[in-house]
Amino acid sequence: MSVAAAIAVDAMGGDRAPGEVVAGAVMAAAEGVHVLLAGREPELREHLAAHGTVDGVEIVAASDVIGSDEEPAAAVRAKPDSSLVTACSLVREGRAQGVVSAGSTGAMMAASLLRIGRIRGVLRPGIGVLLPTPASPCLLIDAGANVDCRPEHLVQFAVMGSLFCEDVLGVSRPRVALLSVGEESTKGDARTVEAHGLLVSADVHFVGNCEGRDALTGEVDVMVTDGFAGNVLLKGLEGAGAALVFELRQAAASGLRAKVGGLLLRPALRERLSRTDPETYGGAYLLGVRGLSVVAHGNSSRTAIRNAITYAARGVSVGVVERLTERLAGSDLREPAPTRTVSHVADRPMGDP
Amino acid sequence: MSVAAAIAVDAMGGDRAPGEVVAGAVMAAAEGVHVLLAGREPELREHLAAHGTVDGVEIVAASDVIGSDEEPAAAVRAKPDSSLVTACSLVREGRAQGVVSAGSTGAMMAASLLRIGRIRGVLRPGIGVLLPTPASPCLLIDAGANVDCRPEHLVQFAVMGSLFCEDVLGVSRPRVALLSVGEESTKGDARTVEAHGLLVSADVHFVGNCEGRDALTGEVDVMVTDGFAGNVLLKGLEGAGAALVFELRQAAASGLRAKVGGLLLRPALRERLSRTDPETYGGAYLLGVRGLSVVAHGNSSRTAIRNAITYAARGVSVGVVERLTERLAGSDLREPAPTRTVSHVADRPMGDP
Numbered sequence: 001m002s003v004a005a006a007i008a009v010d011a012m013g014g015d016r017a018p019g020e021v022v023a024g025a026v027m028a029a030a031e032g033v034h035v036l037l038a039g040r041e042p043e044l045r046e047h048l049a050a051h052g053t054v055d056g057v058e059i060v061a062a063s064d065v066i067g068s069d070e071e072p073a074a075a076v077r078a079k080p081d082s083s084l085v086t087a088c089s090l091v092r093e094g095r096a097q098g099v100v101s102a103g104s105t106g107a108m109m110a111a112s113l114l115r116i117g118r119i120r121g122v123l124r125p126g127i128g129v130l131l132p133t134p135a136s137p138c139l140l141i142d143a144g145a146n147v148d149c150r151p152e153h154l155v156q157f158a159v160m161g162s163l164f165c166e167d168v169l170g171v172s173r174p175r176v177a178l179l180s181v182g183e184e185s186t187k188g189d190a191r192t193v194e195a196h197g198l199l200v201s202a203d204v205h206f207v208g209n210c211e212g213r214d215a216l217t218g219e220v221d222v223m224v225t226d227g228f229a230g231n232v233l234l235k236g237l238e239g240a241g242a243a244l245v246f247e248l249r250q251a252a253a254s255g256l257r258a259k260v261g262g263l264l265l266r267p268a269l270r271e272r273l274s275r276t277d278p279e280t281y282g283g284a285y286l287l288g289v290r291g292l293s294v295v296a297h298g299n300s301s302r303t304a305i306r307n308a309i310t311y312a313a314r315g316v317s318v319g320v321v322e323r324l325t326e327r328l329a330g331s332d333l334r335e336p337a338p339t340r341t342v343s344h345v346a347d348r349p350m351g352d353p
Numbered sequence: 354m355s356v357a358a359a360i361a362v363d364a365m366g367g368d369r370a371p372g373e374v375v376a377g378a379v380m381a382a383a384e385g386v387h388v389l390l391a392g393r394e395p396e397l398r399e400h401l402a403a404h405g406t407v408d409g410v411e412i413v414a415a416s417d418v419i420g421s422d423e424e425p426a427a428a429v430r431a432k433p434d435s436s437l438v439t440a441c442s443l444v445r446e447g448r449a450q451g452v453v454s455a456g457s458t459g460a461m462m463a464a465s466l467l468r469i470g471r472i473r474g475v476l477r478p479g480i481g482v483l484l485p486t487p488a489s490p491c492l493l494i495d496a497g498a499n500v501d502c503r504p505e506h507l508v509q510f511a512v513m514g515s516l517f518c519e520d521v522l523g524v525s526r527p528r529v530a531l532l533s534v535g536e537e538s539t540k541g542d543a544r545t546v547e548a549h550g551l552l553v554s555a556d557v558h559f560v561g562n563c564e565g566r567d568a569l570t571g572e573v574d575v576m577v578t579d580g581f582a583g584n585v586l587l588k589g590l591e592g593a594g595a596a597l598v599f600e601l602r603q604a605a606a607s608g609l610r611a612k613v614g615g616l617l618l619r620p621a622l623r624e625r626l627s628r629t630d631p632e633t634y635g636g637a638y639l640l641g642v643r644g645l646s647v648v649a650h651g652n653s654s655r656t657a658i659r660n661a662i663t664y665a666a667r668g669v670s671v672g673v674v675e676r677l678t679e680r681l682a683g684s685d686l687r688e689p690a691p692t693r694t695v696s697h698v699a700d701r702p703m704g705d706p
Contacts, residue, residue, distance in 0.1 A: 134599070181497055239567065
């Protein structure tokens with residue numbers, strides 16, 4: 001992949017930082033991405049040196065680190081010199097066009113909103129997660145950023161998700177479905193029923209309601225829901241996967257015959273399941289901020305970091321932020337822009353229906 | 354199992370009715386349950402005859418059938434002589450103490466509410482579904498009956514679910530958790546955060562918030578949520594299971610070595626997975642009506658129907674309805690009883706936050 005994008009990376013975020021993050025950055029740089037590594041300079045310089053002569057990786061000094069257990073908005077405000085805030089500031093200053101972190105999702109959201117800001121017209125940025133399917137992946141949006149949503153937020157998630165699928169994943173005319181408890185337009189809670197009505201006339205290829213069981217079939221390209229149901233579904237899918245792998249392991253340990261069977265089947269199964277590895281797609285995409293923010297999994301390997309950086313770069317090279325800005329400016333959602341600088345993720349609103 | 358309960362069965366409900374339903378009824382009767390089969394008499398008599406001399410199964414004539422695609426409340430009102438409404442009426446008349454149907458969940462809910470009625474003090478009956486885990490099953494409540502809930506509804510689901518686990522499943526001091534998007538009490542949408550506060554002082558063993566990934570681990574006995582998130586989670590788990598079984602089949606078909614491995618592993622895996630078969634636990638339990646209503650899976654086999662009937666009978670024999678009545682009368686939730694005869698499931702309220 002050859003892109004001219006510069007991507008800022010929070011080198012200190014994640015369980016395996018900075019070692020694996022630096023290694024992933026080196027891999028992405030080898031593919032033509034210019035990477036700005038924000039973090040503790042001596043430490044990063046040492047890790048980088050282990051990779052020999054490296055072109056395209058630049059270190060930007062940041063002395064502080066935001067821990068995964070800190071309250072996001074407060075930490076972002078209190079630590080302007082943290083690796084995460086520094087990385088986001090690089091986007092604000094125009095030195096980078098996208099940012100990647102394997103640290104806390106909440107902190108990334110807060111830092112992106114405070115330092116980069118949302119795209120004009122976006123009510124609330126949403127977290128998009130790519131779910132593996134036998135066909136092309138399904139983008140679940142919102143996967144947890146906004147737990148109290150209004151119907152018009154769901155419509156914007158649909159528009160942002162559709163555009164992302166089209167531009168970054170190359171899906172033509174993405175099928176957008178609304179997550180509910182039944183196919184009929186009258187099924188679901190009040191918010192979902194109202195959103196269904198709005199989506200019918202929205203500028204997306206709306207195919208109607210879908211259910212939790214449709215997440216992994218590949219029949220839907222964008223699955224739209226609020227951050228509460230989206231997060232419950234995402235973690236449920238993860239839990240079910242873990243439970244089944246557990247059963248498989250138990251079965252394969254339950255006698256000689258099963259043990260031999262397990263050993264023979266393992267390579268083929270591993271090959272199939274590697275396609276469903278969350279690391280493949282780099283992580284979660286924060287859609288709606290002025291610059292692409294990618295949140296990689298907390299225990300990302302170098303490959304996962306590499307993928308996150310190259311996906312961010314691809315988003316930049318196709319101009320996904322500009323295209324989102326255009327599309328949203330032309331949409332019918334003319335709600336006054338919120339006056340708060342930091343949104344709901346940082347300061348969760350109460351009593352929002 | 355020896356119980357003195359009489360259970361009414363909608364003999365015409367479900368994809369495999371009446372054949373498998375009658376067969377399941379015969380199996381339950383052999384275990385000592387008195388079964389009242391509601392449905393088309395000539396047809397049922399014919400199916401029953403195929404089982405030879407059967408004790409403990411009685412046919413109650415009902416000429417009509419409610420289809421799975423009919424609007425629940427309207428169908429229940431329009432078809433008083435349907436097998437489902439007749440079965441529920443048997444409970445109302447005191448001829449049976451529980452009812453089982455493999456037909457539409459919505460219709461069962463509407464018929465139970467209209468013909469049997471809710472337990473005094475219950476704001477909204479909830480659907481409890483038993484999720485398989487390596488330990489004892491986890492009761493997910495509400496799995497889809499109430500899509501627009503208030504925090505106090507969630508508290509009642511917790512109380513009803515806890516009592517069910519204790520009395521019917523024999524779990525002592527069931528661990529009740531609230532489904533949310535993080536463990537901290539401040540995590541979740543406004544409704545969930547408020548429900549958390551109420552649950553802390555409720556008459557259950559509340560262990561705090563849980564997430565979607567905890568559904569199948571066995572660390573939680575009762576998972577409380579609203580019917581929207583509950584249904585999304587339930588169907589997501591089903592979908593993930595189907596996706597993984599698909600991958601397993603594909604892997605086992607991808608070459609000779611894998612094929613042999615699959616054949617050798619199959620018996621052990623089948624044995625493990627049979628424990629997670631939804632049919633084992635009979636189906637979904639409608640908790641909060643004056644008589645135990647069990648909704649079996651639409652394509653239930655005779656074994657599933659047998660299990661549903663015997664679980665209903667067990668609920669009757671331990672007096673779960675009486676115990677619920679007592680417990681709820683003693684609870685602090687003194688909201689005026691709704692005046693509508695049929696609740697939200699039949700007539701979904703709009704604008705409920």
